[in-house]
Amino acid sequence: MHFLKVLVERYIKDGQPVGSRTLSKDAGLDLSPATVRNVMADLEDLGLVVSPHTSAGRVPTAAGYRVFVDSLLTVHQPSPQDLEALRQRFAGPMDAKSLVESTSRLLSGITHLAGVVMLPRHERHAFRQIELLPLSGARVLAILITSEGEVHNRIITTERSFTPAQLEEATNYLNRVFTGQDIKDVRKRLLEDLKDTHQNMDALMMRAVTLAHEVVTAAEGADDCFIAGQTNLMEFGELAGMDRLKQLFDAFNQKREILHILDRCIAADGVQIFIGDESGYDLLDDCSLVTTAYRVDDQVVGVLGVIGPTRMDYQRVIPIVDVTARLLAAALRQ
Amino acid sequence: MHFLKVLVERYIKDGQPVGSRTLSKDAGLDLSPATVRNVMADLEDLGLVVSPHTSAGRVPTAAGYRVFVDSLLTVHQPSPQDLEALRQRFAGPMDAKSLVESTSRLLSGITHLAGVVMLPRHERHAFRQIELLPLSGARVLAILITSEGEVHNRIITTERSFTPAQLEEATNYLNRVFTGQDIKDVRKRLLEDLKDTHQNMDALMMRAVTLAHEVVTAAEGADDCFIAGQTNLMEFGELAGMDRLKQLFDAFNQKREILHILDRCIAADGVQIFIGDESGYDLLDDCSLVTTAYRVDDQVVGVLGVIGPTRMDYQRVIPIVDVTARLLAAALRQ
DNA sequence: GTTTAGCACTCTCGGTGGGCGAGTGCTAAC
DNA sequence: GTTAGCACTCGCCCACCGAGAGTGCTAAAC
Incomplete structure (x- = not known):
C-alpha cells in the first residue's frame, strides 16, 4: 500500500x-x-x-x-503561510452574507479550486424588529431584522392599500407581540393567528399578520449558497471538454444539485470527501468535493468546501477546509 | 455594398x-x-x-x-414570440435588485448570449428613513431606506458603544432632519456637519452623523451590475481558447472593466454597439457588445445589453435589447 | 467595359504509415 | 522474493499525399 x-x-x-x-x-x-x-x-x-x-x-x-x-494520508496543519493568509481575511466586522461571499472567495483563492459556502439557515434566529412601509400603489415594503443583525426585505403587493398610520399601527402590534421570539415560533404563531379569524382582530391586523408571515417565510427560506472561483476549474486539463465544463458551470449556477450534495454533509462530523462518482452526479464524475459542516455552539449552521478535479492536492486542501470552517464559525459567533 | x-x-x-x-x-x-x-x-x-x-x-x-x-441593417420589431416571451417576464412586483437580476437572465436566455444589466445609480433617490440598531460589542447595524423602497444595510464598528436609547435619539434626529431630501444632498450636508465640530452638537450626534454618512456613501456607491449566461459564450467556436475564455470570465467577475465600458453608453441615445476591438479591451477583441441606456422620466438610470461573439445575430439582438430596455424602464417606473 | 469561362495555383483538411520512446508482461536466472 | 533481459504494444509526432475548396489572373465573349 x-x-x-x-x-x-x-x-x-x-x-x-x-x-x-x-x-x-x-x-x-x-x-x-x-x-x-x-x-x-x-x-x-x-x-x-x-x-x-x-x-x-x-x-x-x-x-x-x-x-x-x-x-x-497524514493530515497536518495548514502551512504557516496558508494559515496566515486565512487569518488575515477574517478580520473586520461583517454580516453573514458578506462573510459567506468572502469565505467562498477565500477558499477558491487559496486552493485554486472552486470554493462553495452554504449560508447558515436562519431557523435559530430570533425576531427582532419588523418595519412595514407604504410604497406607491397597493405595495408595501416589509423589512425584517433578526437579532443577529441580518436584514431581509421584500416588496409585497396587497389587495387594498394602507395608510401610513395603519401600517404603523400594524408594525407596533407585531413588534410588541413578537420581539425576541424565535423566528420559527413566530412563523408558527402567525399561521395560527391566520386561522383564528373569529379572534378579536380587525381586518387590518389580519393583513398585517399575513404580510409578516410572508416576509418571515421568505427570510427563513433564504438559505443561499455562494460559489466562487469556478473559472479555476478551467485550468485543469482533465476537465477540458468544453461541453462538459459548460454543463458543470450551468449546474453551479442552478445550485440546486450542489445544495443537495452539501445537505448530505450536514450530519457528518469533520471533513467529508466525495471522490469522482461518489457524489452520485454524473457531472462531477471527474471531480472531488471536500466539505465540512461548520457549527456555532455545537449547532450545525452550514456547510462549506471546495470542488476540484479528483486529482487535487488533498493533503493541502483538507486542512485548509477544516481551518476555514473553524474560522468562519468563530467569525459568526462574533 | x-x-x-x-x-x-x-x-x-x-x-x-x-x-x-x-x-x-x-x-x-x-x-x-x-x-x-x-x-x-x-x-x-x-x-x-x-x-x-x-x-x-x-x-x-x-x-x-x-x-x-x-x-x-434594417431593424424591425422583435419577432412576436420573442416579444411575448419578454412581456411575460416583466409581470409581478419586484424591487430594483431582483428586477436587475431577472432582466439579465432574461436577456441571456432569449439571445443565448451573456446578458448584463447595470443597476440604477441611486443618486436621485430620496432619503426616507434610517435605523440604527445596537448589536453585540461596539457594533451598530445601520439600515437606510430610500423612497423607492430600496434597503441598504451595513454593520459598522464604532470606537465606543451606544445604549439603545442613545441610538434611538440619534435615529430620530437623523430622520427628523433629512427625511425626503435627496441622498446626494444628504451626503453633502452630513459632510459639512462633520466639519463644523464647533456646532451645538454633542458627541453622540457627531458619531451618529458619521454613521449615517458611512451608510449613505455605501448606498450611493452601490451601483452594481449583474451578468448572466456567461456560459452561453462557451458554445461559440470562435471564442474557443480555454485560456482566453477564462480571462474573459474572470473579467466578468471583477466587473470593473465591464462597468467602465457600460459607463460610456450612458450618455448615448438609443442602442450602442461595440464591435471587436472598438471596446478598447483586448479581452473583448472577438466579442461585440450591444447596449442601451434605459431611462425613467427622461433621466438615464442605467445601462443594459448583451455580450457575444462579433458574429452574432445583430438583426435579432438589437431590437431585443431595445425593447427590454423599455420594458425594464416601465417596470422601474412601477 | 463589364462579365464570364478556363486554368494554374495555394492552402486546409483528413487519412496513412513509419519511427521513437515509454512502459508493460513474461520468463528465466540470481 | 527479486531482478535482468527481451519481445511486444501503444500513443505520439511528423511527414506525406490526395481531395476539395477557393482564389487570382488572363483572355475571350457579350
Missing part, C-alpha cells in the same frame, strides 16, 4: 501516468522497476489504479483515491 | 468563410462566381473582409461588421 501512496502523490504532483521506473525511484525502497511492476499489477487487480493504455503508467481510480485519503 | 450585406448575413448564419460560389447564389443577382470574386477583392482592399487563408472564403472584419450594422 505504500506504493499506492507514492503513486497517488506523484500523480497529484504532475498529472501524468506514473510508470514503474519513476515509481521505483520515488518509493525510496531500492527496488527495481521490475518488482514495482508486479506490485502495480496487483494494485490494478484490486481496482485501485488503471493504465489509460497499454504503454502508459498507472493512474489512480476513484477507489484508489478513496484508500489514499482514508488510510494513507 | 449589397454583397457585404449578404456576405455578413451568410457568415452570421453558419459561421464559415463565405466563398464566391455561395455568395453568388445568395446574392440573387445572377452574377457568376468570377464576378463576385472581383467584388470580394475590392471589399478586401477596403478592409471590410479578410480571408483566413488563401483558399478559404471571406470573413467580415470588425470594420465590415461596423458598416453592416450602421448602414446595411
Whole structure:
C-alpha cells in the first residue's frame, strides 16, 4: 500500500501516468522497476489504479483515491503561510452574507479550486424588529431584522392599500407581540393567528399578520449558497471538454444539485470527501468535493468546501477546509 | 455594398468563410462566381473582409461588421414570440435588485448570449428613513431606506458603544432632519456637519452623523451590475481558447472593466454597439457588445445589453435589447 | 467595359504509415 | 522474493499525399 501512496502523490504532483521506473525511484525502497511492476499489477487487480493504455503508467481510480485519503494520508496543519493568509481575511466586522461571499472567495483563492459556502439557515434566529412601509400603489415594503443583525426585505403587493398610520399601527402590534421570539415560533404563531379569524382582530391586523408571515417565510427560506472561483476549474486539463465544463458551470449556477450534495454533509462530523462518482452526479464524475459542516455552539449552521478535479492536492486542501470552517464559525459567533 | 450585406448575413448564419460560389447564389443577382470574386477583392482592399487563408472564403472584419450594422441593417420589431416571451417576464412586483437580476437572465436566455444589466445609480433617490440598531460589542447595524423602497444595510464598528436609547435619539434626529431630501444632498450636508465640530452638537450626534454618512456613501456607491449566461459564450467556436475564455470570465467577475465600458453608453441615445476591438479591451477583441441606456422620466438610470461573439445575430439582438430596455424602464417606473 | 469561362495555383483538411520512446508482461536466472 | 533481459504494444509526432475548396489572373465573349 505504500506504493499506492507514492503513486497517488506523484500523480497529484504532475498529472501524468506514473510508470514503474519513476515509481521505483520515488518509493525510496531500492527496488527495481521490475518488482514495482508486479506490485502495480496487483494494485490494478484490486481496482485501485488503471493504465489509460497499454504503454502508459498507472493512474489512480476513484477507489484508489478513496484508500489514499482514508488510510494513507497524514493530515497536518495548514502551512504557516496558508494559515496566515486565512487569518488575515477574517478580520473586520461583517454580516453573514458578506462573510459567506468572502469565505467562498477565500477558499477558491487559496486552493485554486472552486470554493462553495452554504449560508447558515436562519431557523435559530430570533425576531427582532419588523418595519412595514407604504410604497406607491397597493405595495408595501416589509423589512425584517433578526437579532443577529441580518436584514431581509421584500416588496409585497396587497389587495387594498394602507395608510401610513395603519401600517404603523400594524408594525407596533407585531413588534410588541413578537420581539425576541424565535423566528420559527413566530412563523408558527402567525399561521395560527391566520386561522383564528373569529379572534378579536380587525381586518387590518389580519393583513398585517399575513404580510409578516410572508416576509418571515421568505427570510427563513433564504438559505443561499455562494460559489466562487469556478473559472479555476478551467485550468485543469482533465476537465477540458468544453461541453462538459459548460454543463458543470450551468449546474453551479442552478445550485440546486450542489445544495443537495452539501445537505448530505450536514450530519457528518469533520471533513467529508466525495471522490469522482461518489457524489452520485454524473457531472462531477471527474471531480472531488471536500466539505465540512461548520457549527456555532455545537449547532450545525452550514456547510462549506471546495470542488476540484479528483486529482487535487488533498493533503493541502483538507486542512485548509477544516481551518476555514473553524474560522468562519468563530467569525459568526462574533 | 449589397454583397457585404449578404456576405455578413451568410457568415452570421453558419459561421464559415463565405466563398464566391455561395455568395453568388445568395446574392440573387445572377452574377457568376468570377464576378463576385472581383467584388470580394475590392471589399478586401477596403478592409471590410479578410480571408483566413488563401483558399478559404471571406470573413467580415470588425470594420465590415461596423458598416453592416450602421448602414446595411434594417431593424424591425422583435419577432412576436420573442416579444411575448419578454412581456411575460416583466409581470409581478419586484424591487430594483431582483428586477436587475431577472432582466439579465432574461436577456441571456432569449439571445443565448451573456446578458448584463447595470443597476440604477441611486443618486436621485430620496432619503426616507434610517435605523440604527445596537448589536453585540461596539457594533451598530445601520439600515437606510430610500423612497423607492430600496434597503441598504451595513454593520459598522464604532470606537465606543451606544445604549439603545442613545441610538434611538440619534435615529430620530437623523430622520427628523433629512427625511425626503435627496441622498446626494444628504451626503453633502452630513459632510459639512462633520466639519463644523464647533456646532451645538454633542458627541453622540457627531458619531451618529458619521454613521449615517458611512451608510449613505455605501448606498450611493452601490451601483452594481449583474451578468448572466456567461456560459452561453462557451458554445461559440470562435471564442474557443480555454485560456482566453477564462480571462474573459474572470473579467466578468471583477466587473470593473465591464462597468467602465457600460459607463460610456450612458450618455448615448438609443442602442450602442461595440464591435471587436472598438471596446478598447483586448479581452473583448472577438466579442461585440450591444447596449442601451434605459431611462425613467427622461433621466438615464442605467445601462443594459448583451455580450457575444462579433458574429452574432445583430438583426435579432438589437431590437431585443431595445425593447427590454423599455420594458425594464416601465417596470422601474412601477 | 463589364462579365464570364478556363486554368494554374495555394492552402486546409483528413487519412496513412513509419519511427521513437515509454512502459508493460513474461520468463528465466540470481 | 527479486531482478535482468527481451519481445511486444501503444500513443505520439511528423511527414506525406490526395481531395476539395477557393482564389487570382488572363483572355475571350457579350
